C-alpha cells in the first residue's frame with residue numbers, strides 16, 4: 539500500500555530522443571533557451587536527453603535547480619559533472635572538487651577574496667582599465683566583444699599574475715591563447731586527442747598553462763605580492779593548511795577560466811543594452827562621472843543604476859547558462875527518481891526567462907531589481923547567475939567590482955549606440971558570446 543501523501547518517484551524519466559550520440563546538442567547550441575523551453579513544456583522540470591554522447595537528466599525551473607544546487611542529500615557531485623565537459627583542462631580547479639576536499643580547498647581560497655584583498659585588486663584594476671580603454675580606436679563599426687575580451691585578458695594578466703613583472707607580452711599572449719583553447723572544448727563532439735580538433739588544441743593549451751605556472755611558481759613563492767597567483771602561494775588558514783605547488787597551478791588555471799569569459803560577456807551585454815537604451819546610458823554615465831578618478835570598492839558598492847543594469851544583464855544572458863553535475867547515488871527531484879552515475883544539467887538559464895517568474899522576461903527592465911520591486915525575490919532561485927549552494931561563485935564580489943569598474947571607465951571615456959532592433963547572434967558552443975563581435979557605433983567623449 540502506498541501512502542497517498544508521499545510522492546512516489548516515477549520509475550522512468552520522460553526522455554526526449556534525438557540523433558544517436560549528438561542527441562539535443564545541436565538544438566542546444568543553436569538556441570538553448572528555445573530548446574529548454576520546449577523540453578520544459580513537453581516533459582516538465584525533470585527529464586532526460588542525449589547530449590554530446592551521453593544521457594543527461596535536465597533540471598528546469600527554480601525548484602528543480604534548487605534541489606541540485608542545495609544538494610541536501612549530497613547526491614550531486616560537481617567534479618564528475620563538469621569533468622565530462624571540461625575536466626582534462628580544468629582538472630582539480632575548485633569547482634571540480636567535491637565534498638570534504640572541496641570544503642578544505644574553499645576554506646583556504648576564501649582568504650584570497652576577503653574585503654581587504656578585493657580592495658587591493660580593485661585599486662590595481664583602475665589604472666589598467668583606464669589605460670586599456672584609452673587604446674581603443676572608436677569607429678561606427680566597432681566590435682565590442684573582441685575588444686572587451688582583450689581588455690579582460692590583460693586585466694587577468696595584471697591582477698591575477700602580476701603582469702609584466704612576471705612575463706613578457708609575447709608569453710602572456712601565448713598563455714591567453716592556450717587558455718581560450720581550453721575554454722572552447724566544452725561542447726566539442728570529438729572528445730579525443732585528434733590534431734586539428736578543439737579537444738586536441740585544448741589538451742596542448744593545458745600542457746602549456748601547466749608549464750607556464752609551474753615555471754613561475756618558485757618566484758611567486760619566494761616574493762610575496764598582491765596578485766592572485768602570489769596570494770594563492772602564500773595563503774594559510776589558522777590551522778596551518780596551505781596549497782601545494784600542484785594545487786596552486788590547478789587553481790590558477792581554473793580561476794583564469796572562471797573569471798574571464800564570464801566577466802567579458804557581462805560587460806558586452808551591458809554595452810549592448812546601454813547602446814539600445816540611451817536613457818539608461820545617460821543615467822549610468824551621471825553616476826560614473828560623480829565618482830572619484832579611481833573608485834574604491836565602497837564607491838562601486840554605492841552605484842545604483844549601474845548595479846541594476848548589471849543584474850538585469852546577468853538575468854538576460856547568464857554567463858554560465860547550465861551547471862553540470864553527476865549523481866553519486868540514486869536521488870529524487872520533485873518526485874522523479876534519478877539513478878546513480880547520471881550526468882545532470884542544471885539549466886539556470888530558463889529560470890531567468892520564465893513568464894511565471896518575470897513580467898515580460900525578454901524586456902530590458904533594470905528596475906525589476908530596484909528596492910521597491912525586487913521581482914527576483916519571487917523565488918530564491920529565480921535569479922541565479924552565480925549558482926547556489928556550496929559551489930556558489932567565490933569570485934562574485936570580485937566579478938562585480940571588475941564589471942562595474944569597466945562600465946564606469948567606459949561611460950567616462952566613450953559614448954555608443956546600438957541599433958534598437960539588433961539581436962546578438964549568440965554562440966553557445968562554450969560559454970555564450972556574440973558571433974558577430976557585437977558591432978557598436980562608438981565615439982570618444
Ligand code: HEM
Nearest residue numbers: 632633796797800801857858861924925929931932933937
Ligand atoms: C560575471 C562573472 C561571473 C559569473 C556569472 C560566475 C558564475 C559562476 C557560477 C554559476 C559558478 C558555480 C558553478 C557551479 O555551481 O557549478 C561559479 C563558480 C566559481 N567562480 Fe564564478 N562567475 C563569475 C566570475 C568569477 C570570477 C571573477 C572569479 C574569480 C576571480 C570566479 C571564481 C569562481 C570560483 C572559484 C568558482 C568555484 C566555486 C566552488 O566550486 O566552490 N568567478 N561562478
